[in-house]
Amino acid sequence: MKAVHFGAGNIGRGFVGLLLHEAGYEVVFADVADALITELAAADSYQVHEVGENPAVRTVDNFRALNSGTQEAAVVAEIATADIVTTAVGPHILKFVAPAIAKGIAARAPGLAPLQVMACENAINATDILKSEVSAQWDGAAGSLEDKAVFANTAVDRIVPNQEAGQGLDVTVETFYEWVIDRTPFGGAAPVIPGATFVDNLEPYIERKLFTVNTGHAAAAYFGFEAGLGKISEAMADQDVAADVRAVLDETKELLVAKHGFNRDEQEAYVQKILGRFSNAHLPDTVTRVGRAPLRKLSRHERFIGPAAELAERGIVPEALLGAIAAALRFNDTADTEAVELGQILASSTADEATAKITGLAADHPLFPAVSALVDEVKTSV
Numbered sequence: 001m002k003a004v005h006f007g008a009g010n011i012g013r014g015f016v017g018l019l020l021h022e023a024g025y026e027v028v029f030a031d032v033a034d035a036l037i038t039e040l041a042a043a044d045s046y047q048v049h050e051v052g053e054n055p056a057v058r059t060v061d062n063f064r065a066l067n068s069g070t071q072e073a074a075v076v077a078e079i080a081t082a083d084i085v086t087t088a089v090g091p092h093i094l095k096f097v098a099p100a101i102a103k104g105i106a107a108r109a110p111g112l113a114p115l116q117v118m119a120c121e122n123a124i125n126a127t128d129i130l131k132s133e134v135s136a137q138w139d140g141a142a143g144s145l146e147d148k149a150v151f152a153n154t155a156v157d158r159i160v161p162n163q164e165a166g167q168g169l170d171v172t173v174e175t176f177y178e179w180v181i182d183r184t185p186f187g188g189a190a191p192v193i194p195g196a197t198f199v200d201n202l203e204p205y206i207e208r209k210l211f212t213v214n215t216g217h218a219a220a221a222y223f224g225f226e227a228g229l230g231k232i233s234e235a236m237a238d239q240d241v242a243a244d245v246r247a248v249l250d251e252t253k254e255l256l257v258a259k260h261g262f263n264r265d266e267q268e269a270y271v272q273k274i275l276g277r278f279s280n281a282h283l284p285d286t287v288t289r290v291g292r293a294p295l296r297k298l299s300r301h302e303r304f305i306g307p308a309a310e311l312a313e314r315g316i317v318p319e320a321l322l323g324a325i326a327a328a329l330r331f332n333d334t335a336d337t338e339a340v341e342l343g344q345i346l347a348s349s350t351a352d353e354a355t356a357k358i359t360g361l362a363a364d365h366p367l368f369p370a371v372s373a374l375v376d377e378v379k380t381s382v
Ligand SMILES: NC(=O)C1=CN([C@@H]2O[C@H](COP(=O)(O)OP(=O)(O)OC[C@H]3O[C@@H](n4cnc5c(N)ncnc54)[C@H](O)[C@@H]3O)[C@@H](O)[C@H]2O)C=CC1
Pocket: 006, 007, 008, 009, 010, 011, 012, 030, 031, 032, 033, 036, 068, 088, 089, 090, 091, 093, 096, 097, 120, 121, 122, 123, 156, 157, 158, 159, 160, 161
């Protein structure tokens, strides 16, 4: 069995590639980072170090590596005979990997089982986004895309910090992981991946993950940055930050319980587990990594505006989420290109213009006035 995985970074090596390897797949990593690919291609194995209460080390071998920028034809040929394609490149990068995936699907021999495609990104229905990009590349000469490939949405959850210099290919990760995959598109032929959980209805799971793990994680990052703290674990050790993060997750818990019918006690246990994960002092995770790309994280269907808008539509003023949004607006990390762009938008627009541009909220949305007031406050305070 063979899997082609795009994105040999933190998640690619520390989570998806590891689980595919342990499921018995040969993994072909495809990435555009030439130094990384060169190092991977020359290596027989690398190790995944789980840090925390029960440390463990897992070894990944039986892999190859190709540069999907300079070796696209080779990547296309691998996809033509692969069983699975996965991605962990970032939601905004999916459009750049779609052409090779489309060519690889088109090159598959007639009668071959459909390629199983799963995007593993922090975005709701990321595989649907990838499928639409692949469809846009599909000219139909090789027949129907639906006959040659199956696309399934997933939710991926494992905290994998940026790796410290000198670690080479090895990856430091938390012990916890959860890979939830929508079983429906596969019919009865879902791939066998022991580490993954297959479900019939993914939406509740991915919203619970995005609006609990990612919302809480990013809130900890922005509140921590505002408090002048560098590590997520340090931020969570600060009582004020921890209280603010808890208040944010109380709000998203109310939404998730009301919207998806999660058991309140179960959701509380899920929140408690996540707060413990964020506090893992063995993870060298930073507020700047977790808070990276603030424009993406403040966009309409993402971890802040998504739940806050739905709460406002239910007549609830999401005070805690508004506090996290204000902290995100103040995330002026000069090393983060989106943070710099965010600052430029705030400086060059009125509060209403900036609110619409950053959050995608319509001017008549019930949340708009509160966010615009926050934006105005941030604009006048910088
Ligand atoms: N790091 C984490 O803890 C988690 C990350 N995620 C999600 O996983 C995805 C990847 O995140 P990370 O692994 O942390 O990022 P990363 O930056 O470590 O890895 C991304 C990789 O994609 C590669 N890449 C960029 N453009 C490419 C292209 N056009 N073709 C092929 N490869 C390309 C980069 O060179 C890099 O190696 C993101 O969607 C992220 O939101 C999800 C859960 C946890």
